[in-house]
Amino acid sequence: MQLALTPDERAVQDVFVAFFTNESPPEIVRAAEPLGFDAELWAKLAATGAPSMALPESVGGGGADLAALAVVVEEAGRTLAPVPLIEHAIALRLAHAADLDATTLAAIASSNRIAAIALRPAVGGTAGLVPAGAVADVILVLDGTDLVLAEVPAPAHAPANTAAAPLADRPLGGAKVLATGAKAARLIARARAEWFALTATEAAAMGRQVLQLGVDYVMERTQFGVPVGSFQAVQHGLADASVRIEGATLLAQRAVWALDADRPEANELAAMAHLFCCDAAQQAAAASMQFHGGYGYAEEYDVQLYYRRVKGRMLLPGSPGSQYQALADDLLGPVSGGAS
Amino acid sequence: MDFAFPPHAEAFRTEVREFLAANITPETLDVSDGTIHDWDLHQKMAAKGWLSGAVPEELIPPDLGGGDRDLLEMAVLIEELQLAGAPADGLGVAVCVASMVLELGNDFLKETVAGPLLRGEVLASFGYSEPESGSDVAAAQTKAARDGDHWVINGQKMWTTLAHEAAFVILLTRTNAEVPKHKGLTMFLVPLDAPGIEIQPVWTMGTERSNATFYDDVRIGDEWRIGEVDGGWAVMKAALKYERGIAGGQFPSAPLLDAAITYCRTTTDADGRLLIDDPTVREQLVRARIDIEVCRGFAYKTAWMAAQGDFFGVEGSMTKLFASESYKQHAHWILDLMGPEGLLQHGADAAPLGGSIEEHWRHAPVTTIYGGTSQITRNLVAEQHLGLPRARR
Ligand SMILES: Cc1cc2nc3c(=O)[nH]c(=O)nc-3n(C[C@H](O)[C@H](O)[C@H](O)COP(=O)(O)OP(=O)(O)OC[C@H]3O[C@@H](n4cnc5c(N)ncnc54)[C@H](O)[C@@H]3O)c2cc1C
Numbered sequence: 154m155q156l157a158l159t160p161d162e163r164a165v166q167d168v169f170v171a172f173f174t175n176e177s178p179p180e181i182v183r184a185a186e187p188l189g190f191d192a193e194l195w196a197k198l199a200a201t202g203a204p205s206m207a208l209p210e211s212v213g214g215g216g217a218d219l220a221a222l223a224v225v226v227e228e229a230g231r232t233l234a235p236v237p238l239i240e241h242a243i244a245l246r247l248a249h250a251a252d253l254d255a256t257t258l259a260a261i262a263s264s265n266r267i268a269a270i271a272l273r274p275a276v277g278g279t280a281g282l283v284p285a286g287a288v289a290d291v292i293l294v295l296d297g298t299d300l301v302l303a304e305v306p307a308p309a310h311a312p313a314n315t316a317a318a319p320l321a322d323r324p325l326g327g328a329k330v331l332a333t334g335a336k337a338a339r340l341i342a343r344a345r346a347e348w349f350a351l352t353a354t355e356a357a358a359m360g361r362q363v364l365q366l367g368v369d370y371v372m373e374r375t376q377f378g379v380p381v382g383s384f385q386a387v388q389h390g391l392a393d394a395s396v397r398i399e400g401a402t403l404l405a406q407r408a409v410w411a412l413d414a415d416r417p418e419a420n421e422l423a424a425m426a427h428l429f430c431c432d433a434a435q436q437a438a439a440a441s442m443q444f445h446g447g448y449g450y451a452e453e454y455d456v457q458l459y460y461r462r463v464k465g466r467m468l469l470p471g472s473p474g475s476q477y478q479a480l481a482d483d484l485l486g487p488v489s490g491g492a493s
Numbered sequence: 494m495d496f497a498f499p500p501h502a503e504a505f506r507t508e509v510r511e512f513l514a515a516n517i518t519p520e521t522l523d524v525s526d527g528t529i530h531d532w533d534l535h536q537k538m539a540a541k542g543w544l545s546g547a548v549p550e551e552l553i554p555p556d557l558g559g560g561d562r563d564l565l566e567m568a569v570l571i572e573e574l575q576l577a578g579a580p581a582d583g584l585g586v587a588v589c590v591a592s593m594v595l596e597l598g599n600d601f602l603k604e605t606v607a608g609p610l611l612r613g614e615v616l617a618s619f620g621y622s623e624p625e626s627g628s629d630v631a632a633a634q635t636k637a638a639r640d641g642d643h644w645v646i647n648g649q650k651m652w653t654t655l656a657h658e659a660a661f662v663i664l665l666t667r668t669n670a671e672v673p674k675h676k677g678l679t680m681f682l683v684p685l686d687a688p689g690i691e692i693q694p695v696w697t698m699g700t701e702r703s704n705a706t707f708y709d710d711v712r713i714g715d716e717w718r719i720g721e722v723d724g725g726w727a728v729m730k731a732a733l734k735y736e737r738g739i740a741g742g743q744f745p746s747a748p749l750l751d752a753a754i755t756y757c758r759t760t761t762d763a764d765g766r767l768l769i770d771d772p773t774v775r776e777q778l779v780r781a782r783i784d785i786e787v788c789r790g791f792a793y794k795t796a797w798m799a800a801q802g803d804f805f806g807v808e809g810s811m812t813k814l815f816a817s818e819s820y821k822q823h824a825h826w827i828l829d830l831m832g833p834e835g836l837l838q839h840g841a842d843a844a845p846l847g848g849s850i851e852e853h854w855r856h857a858p859v860t861t862i863y864g865g866t867s868q869i870t871r872n873l874v875a876e877q878h879l880g881l882p883r884a885r886r
Binding site for chain 1: 494495496497498499565754767769770772775776778779780782783786787788789790791793794796797798800808811814815868871872874875878879880881882883884
């Protein structure tokens with residue numbers, strides 16, 4: 154048992170706290186709307202090696218585990234960095250797990266190209282609203298019972314969406330089959346779980362930061378001659394949100410650990426972490442906005458940037474209701490249709 | 494990070510599970526007399542050295558034994574007791590009071606109080622709350638007046654749970670009314686068979702019996718004092734440290750969810766469909782399970798911090814707040830999905846699962862009240878975790 158960052162992870166954290174604080178300030182985040190992608194920032198991030206850090210060194214990666222990647226993801230989430238770090242990193246790992254030939258993989262990993270995974274199976278030859286689909290050159294998706302890789306130029310624009318997410322429908326024309334049947338299902342389930350766990354990490358970090366904006370604001374803003382942060386109703390709302398964020402952070406950390414350690418409960422924990430962390434982040438964003446008063450609703454303030462993106466993190470894999478039902482199938486067994 | 498307990502602690506978990514499987518019977522779980530304690534179970538655990546398991550060896554009286562478990566093993570024990578729904582209030586208070594005595598008490602108290610507590614021979618009770626002071630615990634009015642090398646105690650405590658089963662009460666008293674309230678408190682261990690003490694039951698909505706205790710010219714020697722004269726607040730802080738560590742309150746929902754799943758797998762709705770197949774029910778069961786996993790994260794974090802020698806204050810408060818508030822919510826969800834059968838109580842022939850879910854539902858509200866109300870806990874989180882100013886009250 155060891156529930157603090159390792160010295161190596163702390164070193165990674167130091168680097169990326171500085172990187173994202175400097176390179177992804179709110180002006181950059183705003184300027185990247187509506188697409189939600191900043192090519193220059195992506196190039197800078199790629200130069201650090203972070204997008205491929207969780208690939209084995211033998212195929213040009215950094216040989217890191219998900220836990221180290223999660224440290225970077227946290228900082229990207231905190232600053233709302235407009236880069237498809239999670240989607241790309243997970244797609245590379247999936248392609249590697251599916252034995253994509255090393256040359257092709259290295260070509261994707263070592264350039265500024267972007268890979269992404271579709272969280273939902275393709276329908277009628279199209280992967281719908283793929284996260285990072287607007288900017289990815291390579292899409293991995295389950296098509297029927299096949300895991301396929303589609304390489305088509307990115308559309309480079311996204312349908313208008315509230316989360317400023319670079320999502321897009323992607324037709325699969327001429328896709329290459331990487332795996333089939335049970336193997337394909339197992340690989341995509343693992344990749345989804347990795348996406349869930351890292352997105353949970355990101356959402357919790359977004360929630361933590363938006364809550365901090367709220368705490369800072371209520372200390373500054375005075376009404377009735379006192380800081381509004383001295384009102385108990387305000388304090389209790391922020392306290393409740395912060396307890397959920399702490400719980401969310403621990404659950405996301407446990408899910409990442411379980412995946413790295415190949416624990417049997419890993420996929421379930423990841424799905425749980427995704428739901429809980431996104432929910433906690435939504436509540437944190439809501440509390441922060443409420444306690445900003447009218448200014449929190451103004452475009453000029455950053456709260457709304459978080460409020461909208463967090464919703465995207467929750468909905469990208471499907472409605473929460475459908476996510477709970479999928480988890481129920483894992484935790485309780487499938488619906489039997491029987492009676493006692 | 495590594496959320497896995499070390500192998501020796503997992504081995505201990507297996508031992509605890511086997512012990513609980515062999516020793517928890519329907520009679521053990523039956524707390525309908527209102528006392529969340531089972532002497533038989535308690536003494537068997539004491540005999541195994543589990544009560545004194547985590548007490549630092551150098552503090553242990555020579556004749557006692559124990560001290561050969563570490564804090565991670567103790568966390569495993571507490572987790573397993575809660576998952577099994579074992580009635581362990583007596584254990585929690587006994588270990589907490591014994592730990593305080595071993596840390597802050599004199600040799601007389603170590604021998605007279607801590608030893609018997611950790612050997613499972615006697616229980617203790619907390620005497621902090623009073624009729625006029627609960628959340629504002631430092632406003633206690635029960636008076637202790639010095640008389641030579643003795644003290645004379647007069648006053649009343651409220652909610653002295655377990656006092657009717659216990660040999661001792663750890664009593665927060667006022668010894669100086671002339672100074673700010675936190676500075677005029679002194680703590681005593683008081684033997685509950687001392688002349689002048691009266692114990693009256695206070696029955697609650699839950700399965701729990703508590704007590705009002707009255708102190709009328711109760712005379713005890715100075716050797717029963719723990720901590721400095723007028724230094725009771727420091728003892729109180731140590732108490733809270735041990736209370737958070739041991740009394741659990743991390744997994745109240747776990748046995749409730751187990752019961753709910755059993756119920757839903759065996760019960761059909763009006764259309765003949767098993768409840769477990771109903772999407773609304775499935776979502777609620779999954780939500781409850783996720784909340785329990787969040788509690789597990791908190792519990793493991795506090796266990797690890799304690800094992801590192803870090804004092805966890807606000808983390809313990811967060812755990813308590815989340816676990817108790819979500820438990821109350823789960824109890825509503827689960828009772829509601831039972832419909833009118835949910836109303837049936839222990840003793841009614843048709844009560845599902847012997848009325849255990851209904852008992853949870855009645856028990857749940859007290860968990861957000863005792864041990865620091867949710868409001869007091871939010872105040873602590875706001876001040877200590879978020880750095881907000883003391884609230885305008
Ligand atoms: C079944 C049971 C068992 C118990 N066992 C024990 C025991 O063994 N030993 C013991 O000493 N005590 C025990 N207690 C007492 C328990 O700790 C107190 O009930 C609790 O601390 C609250 O105090 P109170 O009941 O006086 O409520 P009050 O303090 O009067 O609070 C009333 C309401 O006001 C709110 N409130 C108070 N102050 C503030 C504030 N500053 N900010 C915001 N809201 C505030 C509270 O949250 C609550 O909602 C037990 C209680 C129960 C019900």
